[in-house]
Amino acid sequence: MSDSSDRTEIKKLGEFGLIDKISGNFINKNSNTVKGIGDDAAVLDMGTHYQLISTDMLVEGIHFDLSYFPLHHLGYKSVAVNVSDIAAMNGIAEQITVSLALSNRFSLEAIDAFYEGVKAACEAYNVDLVGGDTTASKAGLVISVTAIGKVEKGKVAYRSGAKLNDIICVTGDLGAAYMGLQVLEREKQVFLENPDMQPQLDKYTYIVGRQLKPEARMDLVHELLDLNIVPSSMIDISDGLASELHHIATQSGVGLNIHEDKLPFASAMQEAAIEFKLDPNTAILNGGEDYELLFTISQGDFEKVKNHPDIHFIGYINEKSNGLNLVTNNGNPIPLKAQGWDHFS
Amino acid sequence: MSDSSDRTEIKKLGEFGLIDKISGNFINKNSNTVKGIGDDAAVLDMGTHYQLISTDMLVEGIHFDLSYFPLHHLGYKSVAVNVSDIAAMNGIAEQITVSLALSNRFSLEAIDAFYEGVKAACEAYNVDLVGGDTTASKAGLVISVTAIGKVEKGKVAYRSGAKLNDIICVTGDLGAAYMGLQVLEREKQVFLENPDMQPQLDKYTYIVGRQLKPEARMDLVHELLDLNIVPSSMIDISDGLASELHHIATQSGVGLNIHEDKLPFASAMQEAAIEFKLDPNTAILNGGEDYELLFTISQGDFEKVKNHPDIHFIGYINEKSNGLNLVTNNGNPIPLKAQGWDHFS
Incomplete structure (x- = not known):
């Protein structure tokens, strides 16, 4: 399979390392390619707009x-998860394949x-299904969407x-999709052991709904537009808050502190975490799949959103030398690890 | 798995029937969506260009x-196969994911x-790799490319x-990728039966190369541009000449005749077909994967390309009532069946 007798496992690099390695070998040649690999979406110059x-x-x-x-x-x-990537660039999705x-x-x-679900999402986000490919597979279902x-x-x-000094903001609540x-995994095990058991x-309802039917926060993109706020940075929370904060800090060349007592979560998430003997912070920081937006705004924009019911101010951007820290409820900063998902491990 | 107790097999519709069924349920809402599902590529209006x-x-x-x-x-x-779809719209590819x-x-x-191969193709076709996704799979390799x-x-x-009365043109030669x-399949069987055998x-070399390293005919798109010819219709030959002719005839509401003695093929393809006890016409008409361009031009454009060494004039567009026919070497028209691929059968 390999062209060489050397063999290096993918997990040695992980998904992000793999992406860096791949993208390092490519140089963009077309003048309308503004931004290639490395953000939530590529950016192409269409003259009047991106x-x-x-x-x-x-x-x-x-x-x-x-x-x-x-x-x-x-x-x-x-x-929804692809529309969320467009939202994460402060953009509005129009088409999908x-x-x-x-x-x-x-x-x-x-x-x-x-496709009923695809259609419902196309209507909810006002996007057109303009193409795709349908093919056989010898194994499971694979879905590829381009927005x-x-x-x-x-x-x-x-x-x-x-x-x-930018303010770190996050929408909605975190950790529920993971819980x-x-x-769902527990109920599946129960069912496998005793098929007569009803789930x-x-x-x-709330946390299962967050897993099965996440929404892209297009509403927030429209609100920011109306408020004339352009986030200084933005990303959607697909892999987990900690992992996304690392992306922003690394790519912006900054450090940051977030505060444990500011992290938004739903009580149903907390209750489930306790029931599962998990630290709710683990779900909040590393759970992923909430598809909320994480963004930073300048101090000058704070007045415009300070009373927004669905935007939470969780911390501040700092010097790079500060690193990334979670300031716990007792005031201690502890280094924030990016766990995220690693499907290759 | 299904929401209902009724079960209809996919193969009852086939791939093209399935695409028709899906696309029939969707209505485009965005004004810049010019053409959605149903051609080699979707067409979006960017103001100055498509x-x-x-x-x-x-x-x-x-x-x-x-x-x-x-x-x-x-x-x-x-x-290459995705760049070929852009070529089939008479367009120039610029980016891929x-x-x-x-x-x-x-x-x-x-x-x-x-990715070495991806990079070589990006250089050959002058396209930028601007994104993608890399994930684990429990089974085989799945590749999804958007151009x-x-x-x-x-x-x-x-x-x-x-x-x-438009003239039906095809580039290059056909059937070689299939042969x-x-x-390759035969050599695999030989190897499986006796691993010491060398392939x-x-x-x-020629026909195996056509299978393993097809080229998108971007060169032809540039030449047509230079000659100021806009094909009246175009498609790339991925599923086989007969199947692509059916797409053009159906979508244009016309019939057509093609002539057996005009079909372009390489002698190496013919020799292999004979060796494999296959009718070379079967490979030419239904083989697929040659990624040549099939297009029609008006009679008025014929002078500009009549001496082109790599464009072959295989027939004419006819009334719809004429149907689709292959005129054999002895002058008999026989109905042209669209075999194509059906991975679901």
Whole structure:
């Protein structure tokens, strides 16, 4: 398989290391390529505006388990997570392509259910399905979505723009999608051990919903536009808050402190974490898949959003030498580790 | 898995039926969406020009077999087949995204080999790699590529524009990629039965090369531009000449005749077909994967290209009532069946 007798495992680099290694070998040649690999979306110059292109792959057995993930939710989520990448550049999604590799265990009715979800998401986010590919697969279902969006040239938000003293903001609440996944995995085990058992999901409606039906925060992008705020940096929370903070800090060349008592979470998430004997902070910091927006704003913009019910101010950008810290409730700064996901380990 | 107790198999519709069924449920809402599903690429209005977006998925065990497909060739081909879709709209590719789902049986050296091929293709076609996704897979390798290109608004070539009496043109030669695949499959069987046997590929260099390293015909797009010819319709030959002719005829609402004695092929293809006891016409008409361009031009444009060494004039567009026919060497018209590929059967 390899061209050489040397063999290095992928997990040695991890996903982010792999991306860095790949992108290091490529140089952009076309003058309209403004930004290639390395942010939530590529940026292309269309003259009057910037175009944003983002692509994500969802793989059965890695990103979803069809034993508890309804296909119409999966269709919706496939679109939402890509629209979220466009939102993370402060852009507005307009088109998507959806490609599927699927085995013949899928019926037409199953495919219909998937595309019902795609259609619902296209309507919710006002995007057009303009293409895709449908092919057979010898194994599981693989979904590849590309989202296309636009942003005014002066309003694009990169990961790399955070400045000293900027305020770190996060939308919504964190950790719930991860705890929803834990509940679904547990109910699956219960079912496998005793197929007569009915899943007990009623009290977990909120957190399970966050896992199965995440929303892209396009609403926030429109609100920031209305408020005339351009975030100095932005990213969506797909891998976990800690991991995304590391991306912003590294690409902006800064350090930062976030405060434990400012981290937003839902009580249902906290209750589930306690039930599962997990530290709620672990879910908040490393859970991922909430698809909320993490962004920084200048101090001057604070007045415009300080009373916003869904934006939480969790910390400040600092000197690079400060590193990344979580200031705990008792006032101690502890280094913030980027755990994130590593599917290759 | 399905939401309903009814179950309809995908193969009942086939790939093209499935695409029609999906696209029928979607209505475009954004004013810059000019053309969605149904051609080689989607067409978006960028004000000064049209943008073209095309996406393809390549699945291990369906589209390629790693026991004889070197990874650097696979990287090159993944880009080339998508650039070919942009060429098929008479456009020029500028950017691509490449996503991979791969299992941990792939080493970093294997991924490097794949991206070497991607890089070589990016250089050959002058496109920038601007994004992608890299994820784990529990099974085989899945590659998803999206190509982005542009075309002057007055020069886009759809499948739907063929007019009565237009001349049907095809570039290069046909059937070789298919016969190359037959050789590779046979050598694989020989090897499996006797691992000490060395593959005998020397005399098949041309046809095996057509399978392993196809080129997108961007050169032809540039030449047509220089000659000031806008094809009335165009498509690339990925599924086979007969299948592509059906797409053009159906979408243009016309019939057509092609002539057996005008079909271009390489002698190496013919020799291999005879050796494999196959009718060379089967490989030419239904082989697929040659990635040549099939297009129609008005009679008025014929003078400009009549001496072109790599454009072959294989027939004429006719009334719809005429149907699609192959006029054999003895002058008999026989109905042209669209076989193409059906991975779901």
